Amino acid sequence: MLEKKVDKFSEAAAEAVTLREKLSKSNKSLKEACVELDIVSVKLKEESVKRKKLLNELEDIKGKIRVYCRVRPFSKTEKAEAERAINCCKITDENNIEVGVTKHKIKHYTFDSVFGENSTQD
Secondary structure (H helix, E strand, O other): OHHHHHHHHHHHHHHHHHHHHHHHHHHHHHHHHHHHHHHHHHHHHHHHHHHHHHHHHHHHHHOOOOOEEEOOOOOHHHHHOHHHOOOOEEEOOOOEEEEEOOOOOEEEEEOOEEEOOOOOOO
């Protein structure tokens, strides 16, 4: 009986070693994937900036008018009245904004650039 328990313990120990090796390999793969993701993210940002610059140059050549959106901050009067200080705009990214017309209806707009409440006139 004791020999069976020792055998089971040995099997469990061997399985634990195998699982530890698999975990180590998985952790190494995960770290490599995270590094690669960081590299790709940086490249994506760089390429997005280049694309935007080239698009702007093309728009200049074509003479197209650009449309920008700036969400202004609430005024002191609006902040004082709580029912008027409800934010109905959500900037989804640098070019898109969602505006809640009613509680159940949201409109999506796309601009050449969207500036949030914290942006300055500059």
